Amino acid sequence: MSASTYTNVLGLAAAAVLLCAVVTLWRRSLGAIVRTLAVQGAALACVATVIGLHEHDVGLIVVGLLVLGAKAVVVPLLIGRVVRHDPNSRETDPLVNVPASLVAAGALTFLAFAATRSVTSLVPTTAGRLIPIGLAAMLVGFFALVTRRKAVSQIVGILLVDNGVALVAFLATAGVPLLVELGASLDVLLAVIVLRVLAIQMRSRLGSFDLDQLTELHD
């Protein structure tokens, strides 16, 4: 792989991760949000694999394939089943409306670039320059957690945060050891399963995925 192709593909994939995060803020249909998450997983896997190919690191390529399996296929399938319980469920009334959310996402991205100047100057590689994108994706995910009402959007938000962290890890260290990545992926998988059960329980008890209902648990 030539240097320019490597730079282009890596930049494209990283940008796709951020773009997917922003798209989850834009879309209202829960089904579409879950599909966007799958695309983001695939982009993340692409980042790992490309770095692995470039560094001739077989471990990283395996990690990339694992990420593809877990985050682009298995996890979206699991969440998709929750959505199927209520196919018409939409993120109708987020705490911050969609245009304002998009502006906030832009501000957060700006903040991520401003805050990581010193980090990017420390790692002057192609991958290193892309670190702010990972941080931005994470912040956008966090923002989704804070402003979206539905339980499914919350699960997706957590996964966005996780994907952002993973992207920073791939870009900054040229890949974490296989074992660590395996552990992190399993954790995420487990968290998704637990959250899925919780969300379904919530729906059967409270009649909706709306998180605001939980305020009633407060005495």
Place this chain on the structure above:
Amino acid sequence: MTAGVLVVAGALLGLGGAIAGALLPKGWRVRAATALIWAACGCEAAAAIHVLAIDRPIVLRSTELLPFTGVTLVLNSLGAFFVLLVVMVAVPATLYGIGYASHGLDTRTAACVFPLFVTTLLLVPTAGSVATFMALWELMALTSLLLVLVDHSASEASRSAGTWYAVLTHVGAATILVAFLILAAHSGGQTFAAIAVHARHLASGVRALVFMLALVGFGSKAGAVPFHVWLPKAHPEAPSPVSALMSGAMVALGVYGIVLVGDDLLGGGPVWWWLVVLVLGGASALFGSLHAASSTDLKRLLAYSTTDNIGLVLLAVGAAGLYDATRHPLLAALSLVSALVLLFNHAAFKGALFLSAGSVQVATGSRDLDRLGGLLRRMPQTGALFLVAAAAISALPPLNGFIGEWLLFQSLLHGAVIGSTAADIAIPLAVAALALTAGLTVVAFVKAVGIGFLGRPRSESADEATEVPRTMRLAVGLLVAVCVVLGVAPTLIFPAVERAVKTALPGLGTRILAHGVDLQVVGLRGMLAPAALAGSLAGAVVGIMVLRRALSRQPTPRVVEAWGCGRQLQTARMQYTATSFAEPVQRVFDDVLRPVQDLDVTHVAESRYVIESVTFANTVDDAIERSLYTPVIRAVRRWGQVARRLQPGSVHRYLAYGLGALVILLVAVAVMG
């Protein structure tokens, strides 16, 4: 080396007692735990006596037990004296616990925690480093807290007492920890030996800060005013053997801490430190004895009397520091001797009193003096033992309380030599406080005996009271025997006391007290012959009895009720009650006690000139608690309400807090980087 093995064996046996209490079935656990605790007490007592005999400390170190700091145990003569004191209370208290077990001490928790509590009491005086001391001190606080809560875990009073005790003991532990950390930071080591070398050369401000922090911390454990508020709440709620140990032994360890920091580690200080101790002691003695005189709950009375006695001990400790600071080593040593003797005596008679109060509660189901009465006839042995212990705490010769107060009076009365103005004012005031306290203590215990044990029973349950099991009487008897023996032959413990005092105040070459049958203060004019005193008292009693018999040869006329002086019926309600007995005292000290009186008159519906019923209630709550603690509690509660607004229960709000913090952090990085 063999003595070191004894210390470790004692600790292990104590832990074994806790494990036995936790694992064995109900019928066995209390007896097995008690046997193991006795073995532990035996080991520790043997080690302590060995240390006192050779007058050289035992030093043990282990780096494996506590991470980073290791465990250092140093048993010196001062610690050994306190170990003996704990053993003296712990053996009867655990013996009593066997008979008392069915009243809350035979649950798995209690049977496990009680031995652990005794073990920590035994080990605290052997701690030789900050980490070891704090670990044992906190374990002692936690186990005693659990034991306060174990008896009536469902009652509101018990929960409230537990909260008060927990808060005060942890505030105390925090200040002690800060004091020790300051010392350790300036000494480059956390063993007491290293601290003692360096602490003498610290800046005077730092030394004063350390001493005041330690005084607050240990004062709250000792129950000195104004940190005493937990005592009258926790003692009535704790099971009686636990009360006896807490009041006799744990409170004494608070004084041990003050002596340890003030004399052993800091090596004495300026006059004003000890004036503060003196003032605290005087205030505690007066406040405690006043409240004891006006309490109607037997165990509450005993708890306030603990504050009173600790006040006397602090008077002695303060006087010792004062004399030491003004270079009067002999008087300093005498004062410290009187402090230790007072503590030892207090442990003996207060242990006996708390245990007999427990017996009364077991027999009648009540601690309220206004519901007791006539118990001396129904429980003759418990009553007699209570009477002797009450005489001892009232400092009547020939019992041990008299010896301690005599020594304290000796040291204070000889204090006219000092020559510092503040001290010249403080010492006579201390004498006055001591005299008033002694009088009020007598009032309190005349009330306890007179209302509780004499007269007619004031309730059915008091009327139907029967004597408690033999082990419980034996336990009280052991402690009362200590009171009598130390009253007649106080010189028995003086070698140990002298060694302990010389550890705390080094550089004292001569003897403080002449040994022998009589008590003589070396270098001062003060002499007491307790054995002769006891002998002459006994002789006088026998003489009076013989004389009476000799004089009353002719048959005495029988006294019969002719008209009964107009008393057609004599009911228990005609007697003095505890409240009415205390009324004169309460009236004199109205400004300090501030009693709350409620008079509720109900009229008959037809006419307001005819009264249907009159209710009178007189409660004396703690003025210090009301004016010092209530405002603090109210402020804390108000801030708590404000803080609760941060938590509306919305998940989004909680997440937003996280995102907000993260964004602020990143902005800060962006601006500064």
